[in-house]
Amino acid sequence: MSTILQLTDATIKFGGLTAVNKVSFNLQKGDLFGLIGPNGAGKTTCFNLITGVYKPTSGSIVFNGKEISGTPSNKIASLGICRTFQNIRLFPALSVLENVVVGAYLRHKTGLGSALAYLPSAIAETEALRAEAFALLQVVDLDDVAHVRSADLPYGKQRRLEIARAMATQPSLLLLDEPAAGMNPQEKDDLARVVRRIRDEFEKTVLLIEHDMRFVMGLCERIVVLDHGEEIAQGPPEAIRSNPKVIEAYLGEAV
Amino acid sequence: MFYLKRFGWVILAILLCVGFESVVTSGKNFDYVYRMCVLAGLYVTLAVSLNLINGITGQFSIGHAAFYQVGAYITGFFAATGYKGFASNSLVQQLSHIGVNATWTVQGLWLVMMVLAGAAGAAVAGFVVGLPSLRLKGDYLAIVTLGFGEIIRIVCQNQPALGGAYGMKIEPRINSMWFVWLLAILCIAVCRNLLKTAHGLPFLAVREDEVASSAMGVDVTKVKVTAFVIGAAFAGAAGALLGHFEGFVSPPMFKMEVSFMVLTMVVLGGTGSITGSTVGALLLFGIPEWLRQIEDSHHNPILVSAGSVLGFAIMLVAAVAYVRHLIHHFHGEKKAKTQRIVGTFAAALVAQFFLGMLLNLVPALRDKSWPYADLRWAIFAVTLIVLMLLRPQGMFAHHEFSVARFFKRPKEAAA
Amino acid sequence: MGSALTLLAGLDPAGLPQQLVNGVLLGGIYALLALGYTMVYGVLRLINFAHGEVFMLGAYTSLFVSWALGFSPEAMKSGSHQSNPMNLVIMILVSMTVCALVGVVIELFAYRPMRGSSRIASLITAIGVSLLLQYGGQLFLPTSPPPSISDKVNPYSGSWEIPLKSADASLVAALAKARTEAKESQAEIDRQHINRFDTNLPPAQAALITTVETSERQVHDLEAKINNSSVKINLRYGQLIMLGSTIVLMLLLRHLVLKTPIGRAMRAVSHDFDSASLMGVNVNQIVTLTFMIGSALAGAGAMMYATLGDSPALNTFYGSLPGVKAFVAAVLGGIGNIPGAVLGGLLMGVAENLVVWAGYSQYKDAVAFVILIAVLLLKPGGIMGSSKVEKV
Numbered sequence A: 001m002s003t004i005l006q007l008t009d010a011t012i013k014f015g016g017l018t019a020v021n022k023v024s025f026n027l028q029k030g031d032l033f034g035l036i037g038p039n040g041a042g043k044t045t046c047f048n049l050i051t052g053v054y055k056p057t058s059g060s061i062v063f064n065g066k067e068i069s070g071t072p073s074n075k076i077a078s079l080g081i082c083r084t085f086q087n088i089r090l091f092p093a094l095s096v097l098e099n100v101v102v103g104a105y106l107r108h109k110t111g112l113g114s115a116l117a118y119l120p121s122a123i124a125e126t127e128a129l130r131a132e133a134f135a136l137l138q139v140v141d142l143d144d145v146a147h148v149r150s151a152d153l154p155y156g157k158q159r160r161l162e163i164a165r166a167m168a169t170q171p172s173l174l175l176l177d178e179p180a181a182g183m184n185p186q187e188k189d190d191l192a193r194v195v196r197r198i199r200d201e202f203e204k205t206v207l208l209i210e211h212d213m214r215f216v217m218g219l220c221e222r223i224v225v226l227d228h229g230e231e232i233a234q235g236p237p238e239a240i241r242s243n244p245k246v247i248e249a250y251l252g253e254a255v
Numbered sequence B: 001m002f003y004l005k006r007f008g009w010v011i012l013a014i015l016l017c018v019g020f021e022s023v024v025t026s027g028k029n030f031d032y033v034y035r036m037c038v039l040a041g042l043y044v045t046l047a048v049s050l051n052l053i054n055g056i057t058g059q060f061s062i063g064h065a066a067f068y069q070v071g072a073y074i075t076g077f078f079a080a081t082g083y084k085g086f087a088s089n090s091l092v093q094q095l096s097h098i099g100v101n102a103t104w105t106v107q108g109l110w111l112v113m114m115v116l117a118g119a120a121g122a123a124v125a126g127f128v129v130g131l132p133s134l135r136l137k138g139d140y141l142a143i144v145t146l147g148f149g150e151i152i153r154i155v156c157q158n159q160p161a162l163g164g165a166y167g168m169k170i171e172p173r174i175n176s177m178w179f180v181w182l183l184a185i186l187c188i189a190v191c192r193n194l195l196k197t198a199h200g201l202p203f204l205a206v207r208e209d210e211v212a213s214s215a216m217g218v219d220v221t222k223v224k225v226t227a228f229v230i231g232a233a234f235a236g237a238a239g240a241l242l243g244h245f246e247g248f249v250s251p252p253m254f255k256m257e258v259s260f261m262v263l264t265m266v267v268l269g270g271t272g273s274i275t276g277s278t279v280g281a282l283l284l285f286g287i288p289e290w291l292r293q294i295e296d297s298h299h300n301p302i303l304v305s306a307g308s309v310l311g312f313a314i315m316l317v318a319a320v321a322y323v324r325h326l327i328h329h330f331h332g333e334k335k336a337k338t339q340r341i342v343g344t345f346a347a348a349l350v351a352q353f354f355l356g357m358l359l360n361l362v363p364a365l366r367d368k369s370w371p372y373a374d375l376r377w378a379i380f381a382v383t384l385i386v387l388m389l390l391r392p393q394g395m396f397a398h399h400e401f402s403v404a405r406f407f408k409r410p411k412e413a414a415a
Numbered sequence C: 001m002g003s004a005l006t007l008l009a010g011l012d013p014a015g016l017p018q019q020l021v022n023g024v025l026l027g028g029i030y031a032l033l034a035l036g037y038t039m040v041y042g043v044l045r046l047i048n049f050a051h052g053e054v055f056m057l058g059a060y061t062s063l064f065v066s067w068a069l070g071f072s073p074e075a076m077k078s079g080s081h082q083s084n085p086m087n088l089v090i091m092i093l094v095s096m097t098v099c100a101l102v103g104v105v106i107e108l109f110a111y112r113p114m115r116g117s118s119r120i121a122s123l124i125t126a127i128g129v130s131l132l133l134q135y136g137g138q139l140f141l142p143t144s145p146p147p148s149i150s151d152k153v154n155p156y157s158g159s160w161e162i163p164l165k166s167a168d169a170s171l172v173a174a175l176a177k178a179r180t181e182a183k184e185s186q187a188e189i190d191r192q193h194i195n196r197f198d199t200n201l202p203p204a205q206a207a208l209i210t211t212v213e214t215s216e217r218q219v220h221d222l223e224a225k226i227n228n229s230s231v232k233i234n235l236r237y238g239q240l241i242m243l244g245s246t247i248v249l250m251l252l253l254r255h256l257v258l259k260t261p262i263g264r265a266m267r268a269v270s271h272d273f274d275s276a277s278l279m280g281v282n283v284n285q286i287v288t289l290t291f292m293i294g295s296a297l298a299g300a301g302a303m304m305y306a307t308l309g310d311s312p313a314l315n316t317f318y319g320s321l322p323g324v325k326a327f328v329a330a331v332l333g334g335i336g337n338i339p340g341a342v343l344g345g346l347l348m349g350v351a352e353n354l355v356v357w358a359g360y361s362q363y364k365d366a367v368a369f370v371i372l373i374a375v376l377l378l379k380p381g382g383i384m385g386s387s388k389v390e391k392v
């Protein structure tokens, strides 16, 4: 197996707050990797560093052997990393299907000119991309609402749509930020199946943030734990479960 | 086969435009109507092109008149320096034997060149104005686009080579109504094509959420600048046609108010809707012009007394307040709601008539009166406010007119 | 480089201080107006396009009050008119009150119903209100000929001269000498009863006249030279009052915003509208108050500008240019930021006068935007505003 993503001492400060402090971990190709920690631990900020939303204050992030820290978001997407958002950021006025087609932006082959002139090539491409998007919707089981405005979807479906949209960019690394938040147990089980299928069938590497321990422990093969921006543990679920530092971090939060 | 079909559509569009022009020119004293039709066509182009920037891509630009001006001034400059040379050019002379008549062909060729030049110049301006949109958002961007517009206007105003404050004459004057409408149709077609293909989605996505777009790989910078460039190019092309139609250009033709007017057309129609922009342009251009026309059978302007105006204003405020109440708090059937709204306005219309008569009993209110023409901008403003109060999403919201919708069963459409 | 030097050489350094002072005075008016924009933007995130029209109505109100106080054009034709300071006080108070009312009415009828709608829809409504006041105002307000507030309203018509650099002593001495010479020769001419315009004078007398003329010319030249070599600022008393009142108003506002419960509520609403309302702040009341204060400041500015400043004559578009510039000033300073608005206003006023001073007065309306674009590109949040990083 080869390393796909490597964080080394990644750090970012917002004014006086060090949101992520010297975090290092490696992802191997085909991993199903969990990122957990109490609220405000810096998990989402890690995603933001990896996807170029913020530039790290120091440290390095290497993707497929290439340093990517400070690269603009869209470039990073074109390298093959795509994500979902914790506070759902769909394109509300667009239909479910259209949301997914946006994800195919990087695969446009025809130029803008042919679209403006409505040439057969652009029409055909549009048809192809829509068909592809529809297939992805089937994966996340949203094909029946393909033409609904995405803003009108219930919460759980919006989360799944986020995943389908990210899949449309055909990433090699998929980052999911709390994909199960707000779902009931049944939906969570379905989601776990989908995520596993994405890894196995579509051969993606998956890094996911989740608060639901049962979900993470059942799904992920390796887990890294953050607390107050710092990495406090790393390892397989069983080791994490019994790690005193982790228990303290979570209990400390509960008190 | 495809190209044959496309060619057919183009011919049809041209025939439509030429047909429209000949219908207009067949009337008696058509000068005024002709002029209005030309200006309306130009406004449609302006509104639809601004809609691309503002409504579709969501970049808050309120200086569209600047691009219009760039197009017009480029034409003015070339017409002053190059038209004579162009007309006497031997190649052009030879070509001129092809068309219906020589002047027609020469002027037509020239006009096409000027439209392209105006579009190119304005596209460059659009590129320059689009660049700040990379760093600025919302209101900040708005004020910068407004600023660019003003700077361009004031600079032109102080360039003796561009005629200074008086502007410059553009020879020859060309009556180009069908061409104006062809441009409008082209502009509409281009925007519609964009939205019909996958290429249009990134534009909408940038409007909806820049961070998410960029995470999906959309080159937000490129999309925004492209929208500015295309939108500006159409405005520039319209400017070129305006210049040759009016026979002169001057800085006041491109005041801030023109930009506001175009912006208003877009919002009133429903931001993002091409149909909306078109209808908005026709309506907002038409209302003031129509009000200017109101006169009795002896061609004297009809006067409105202050009492009537006051009565109308009072009833309007009351009706709008009540209709807003209905819109937000009436939970009955949709049909009943519509009936009530229409009923309210009808009642208010009748009531304002009597209230006006009553108020006119007061001598001070009876004796002060104005022709409709003087009231037109005030009425325009009131229309704007009322429409926004009652339907802030614009007339068409984000919908498009489509023939298919007409044939849909009501049930289906509701589903 | 060469062209820059010739450009500088063409400037008149002696005029600079005066222009700077004028700039600050004008900037004070812009600042008052900018405060209104910035406060409203702070609480509602709305560009109140009608604010310039409130300014216009303030100027008209002052005009009507001045007429009522006996300074109408008809009254001015007959007899002498003595004004007293009370007139100015009445004018500014009435203007502020009327504007505050207008502001509140506009908010209530046009902006409040739009609160849930999109920003752009509110903006269009604001443009609508602005147009309505401009064109509707034309129906009721006197516009042709454009009226002006009489100078006579201001009881302090003198001015205060501040010498910054006195003239060369040698020049002053030379002037004194030339003056005595001229006076002596003139006295001689008077004594001999010579007619200066007689063409057939005997040579001695003609020489005398030549002497007089030469020394008179010398006096004239020297006076001009002294004028140029000395640097002074000329402040009309009216302008001083304007400056003083502007400062007082700003201090009052500062006190209100920073030291009172109302001010705290205002800041809370401006920081986070929804949270403030959840925390029990009566946001409607605060918004009304914001419009009231902002509009009253515009009213004060309008009265002072129209009565004491170098104002053009009134028409219903009187407020649109100052309005746009003040808005630019607010954005420049960082919109939503109160000290920023003052700073932006002053910068704008000074920049405008500097451009006039440099001999490019035709570009004075463009400079506002040039500065704005330059500043925003460097610092997208304005000078004192913070450009927040969006939390993702």
Ligand SMILES: Nc1ncnc2c1ncn2[C@@H]1O[C@H](COP(=O)(O)OP(=O)(O)OP(=O)(O)O)[C@@H](O)[C@H]1O
Pocket (backbone or CB within 6 Å): A014, A017, A019, A037, A038, A039, A040, A041, A042, A043, A044, A045, A046, A086, C389, C390, C391, C392
């Ligand atoms: N743009 C920003 N500016 C300032 N502070 C920020 C910014 N983004 C994140 N933070 C801060 O960084 C810390 C970590 O936030 P982050 O969103 O990464 O937490 P998280 O682990 O995802 O928590 P949760 O489980 O609640 O989602 C928080 O204290 C947050 O307030």
Ligand SMILES: [Mg+2]
Pocket (backbone or CB within 6 Å): A043, A044, A045, A086
């Ligand atoms: Mg998070």
